[in-house]
Amino acid sequence: MARVTFKGKPMTILGNEVKAGDQAPDFRVLANDLSEVSLADSQGKVRLISVVPSIDTGVCDAQTRRFNEEASKIDNVEVITISADLPFAQKRWCAANGLENVKIYSDHRDLSFAEAYGVHMKELRLLARAVFVVDSHDKITYVEYVSEGTDHPNYEKAIEAAKAAQ
DSSP states (O other): OOOEEETTEEEOEESOOOOTTSBOOOOEEEOTTSOEEEGGGGTTSEEEEEEOSOTTSHHHHHHHHHHHHHHTTSTTEEEEEEESSOHHHHHHHHHHTTOOSOEEEEOTTTOHHHHHHTOEETTTTEEOOEEEEEOTTSBEEEEEEOSBTTSOOOHHHHHHHHHHTO
């Protein structure tokens, strides 16, 4: 299991760690309108799944903006941001930042995504920062578990992986 700290404090990570080459586990998260969303809803596309602890913090905000800006230039790639924030808070963040086409989903209800992908920080009931690329056949092609929750992921490697997954 990936070793993760948050502000230097070790976190207990729950769930199943995934690796490149694995079949992507399904999950159930909530859209901002409280409708349920699963991996199958974006089937046939390459998915860059950006996982953040809380959307309205500095690094999480920057990560969400960067991936959406960069990946929008790649055909057939859908960027999905997932956090344990309430859907209402995510909707407010999107409106306040003028980002209407961002797909931000909440794993708050039952941590289905967090458990399936091994990013549930037990002590905080938040998601550990991570990036996953899932190809159009639902195979995981890239995984980065960020070891310190307040650090940025490797944007360049993730974007290259999304391009390569075409």
